[in-house]
Amino acid sequence: QVTLAESGGGLVQAGDSLRLSCSAAVRPTREYFMAWFRQAPGKEREFVAAISQNSIEIHYADFVKGRSSITRENTKNMMYLEISSLKPEDTAVYYCAAKKGVTLATAPSEYSSWGLGIQVTVSS
Numbered sequence: 001q002v003t004l005a006e007s008g009g010g011l012v013q014a015g016d017s018l019r020l021s022c023s024a025a026v027r028p029t030r031e032y033f034m035a036w037f038r039q040a041p042g043k044e045r046e047f048v049a050a051i052s053q054n055s056i057e058i059h060y061a062d063f064v065k066g067r068s069s070i071t072r073e074n075t076k077n078m079m080y081l082e083i084s085s086l087k088p089e090d091t092a093v094y095y096c097a098a099k100k101g102v103t104l105a106t107a108p109s110e111y112s113s114w115g116l117g118i119q120v121t122v123s124s
Contacts, residue, residue, distance in 0.1 A: 002032060002113040004096050009118035016122075017084040022096030022115060023077060030054075030074040033099050036081045037108055038092035039117070045095070047106040049081060059104055063089075086122045093117040 003025040035050035049070040097111035
């Protein structure tokens, strides 16, 4: 397992952009397929975006496609998620997650390592 920590959340206005960061306290990060999930109050945790070890395979959930970018810097053990045109419905706790293996996964149960999460609140 790997220890993950999110940063960069907070309170923003609708239409703003935000960049979340995820630091991984293990080397080599390049062994891990990484992803972002989010969970709004009263809802299940849902997939947001994922990126493969070499950044070649990237996948987004439909609700962020076209306004989001997931990237990673293996040399710095970091992963990022940028979301633009934020909406109030983007309000949630955002989590970074990691798993070994090369297969894309969108189910939370597929990921073995999780950060504690960070709150993102979008005001209208």
